[in-house]
Amino acid sequence: MPLLSDLPVNIGWRVAFGLGVVLGLAILLVRRHVPESPRWLFIHGKEKEAEEIVGGIERQIGGDLPEPKESVTVHQRKSIGFLRIAHTMVALYPKRTILGLSLFIGQAFLYNAITFGYAQILTTFFKIDTNAGYYFAVIAVGNFLGPLLLGRLFDTVGRIPMISATYIGSGLLLLGTAWLFSQGLLTAVTLTACWSVVLFVASAGASSAYLTVSEIFPMETRALAIAFFFAIGTAAGGIAGPLVFASLVETGVPGDTALAFSIGGIVMIAAGLVELLFGVKAERKSLESIATPLSAAT
Numbered sequence: 001m002p003l004l005s006d007l008p009v010n011i012g013w014r015v016a017f018g019l020g021v022v023l024g025l026a027i028l029l030v031r032r033h034v035p036e037s038p039r040w041l042f043i044h045g046k047e048k049e050a051e052e053i054v055g056g057i058e059r060q061i062g063g064d065l066p067e068p069k070e071s072v073t074v075h076q077r078k079s080i081g082f083l084r085i086a087h088t089m090v091a092l093y094p095k096r097t098i099l100g101l102s103l104f105i106g107q108a109f110l111y112n113a114i115t116f117g118y119a120q121i122l123t124t125f126f127k128i129d130t131n132a133g134y135y136f137a138v139i140a141v142g143n144f145l146g147p148l149l150l151g152r153l154f155d156t157v158g159r160i161p162m163i164s165a166t167y168i169g170s171g172l173l174l175l176g177t178a179w180l181f182s183q184g185l186l187t188a189v190t191l192t193a194c195w196s197v198v199l200f201v202a203s204a205g206a207s208s209a210y211l212t213v214s215e216i217f218p219m220e221t222r223a224l225a226i227a228f229f230f231a232i233g234t235a236a237g238g239i240a241g242p243l244v245f246a247s248l249v250e251t252g253v254p255g256d257t258a259l260a261f262s263i264g265g266i267v268m269i270a271a272g273l274v275e276l277l278f279g280v281k282a283e284r285k286s287l288e289s290i291a292t293p294l295s296a297a298t
Contacts, residue, residue: 039219039287043295045076072288074295085221088294089228093217099278100213100229106167106271107206108237110174113264114139114195116242117249124252126188135192142196146203154208160279163212166205167272173198174265182258202268209233216280218291237267 007015041050058065089097115136122128122135154162177194180186186194213229214222241264248260282290 104233112241170202171269178261
């Protein structure tokens, strides 16, 4: 972080961890004002609370809303076993499981290819030993603006074309950056600019990965699906990725570092191709129409 650059090393990292605690406490406060899912409440036998939340939403919107065209009869239950959920994901929706794993592994590899060893790259190739945090801040801006400006297109243009385009597009942009870097055509500033553009596109796609796995499986599995795919993706991209990238960046050879970029780009492109094959057209559809609830009466 740029704000911590002037602090002693033994203090700066402690402040950084402390800021994480502050953000965590802020989330706890925000969570108190976020209503629970009416679907979750109804399935777990809390239909009165669900009706209150839905009624509040209707009053806030105002006007007479049309009656729903479809209905689902569910068997209320307190909990659903982990084995039932695992069987649903693997046996009933194997293609969707492959899709979820691909999206999370792809974005994990791309992000690690860019951010892992960034400070070392700046030092080794561009002789920048101080204030590396400012360069991180620039790519963070691009990363933030991507979902903010492109997010609505996932509902209008569609899930499959937007997810595949952002994944494949960011992968191709990273491959282009790798080639420019290997040819010695980039400076610290232009490399940062390239990565900002890559993350602008990639962050919209990566954000959609969370959305995808939370809506393409039965509603009872939504939270666990996100946790499962995030854990696997982070393990693959967050453990294997740095091990590979560290050995390539440490050599100090531009071609080796460019290879690290290329690996991240290729894995991201592969995930985009999986989206083209197994993607689900979930835009503007109810969760029940995308995947039948496990609690639904048959």
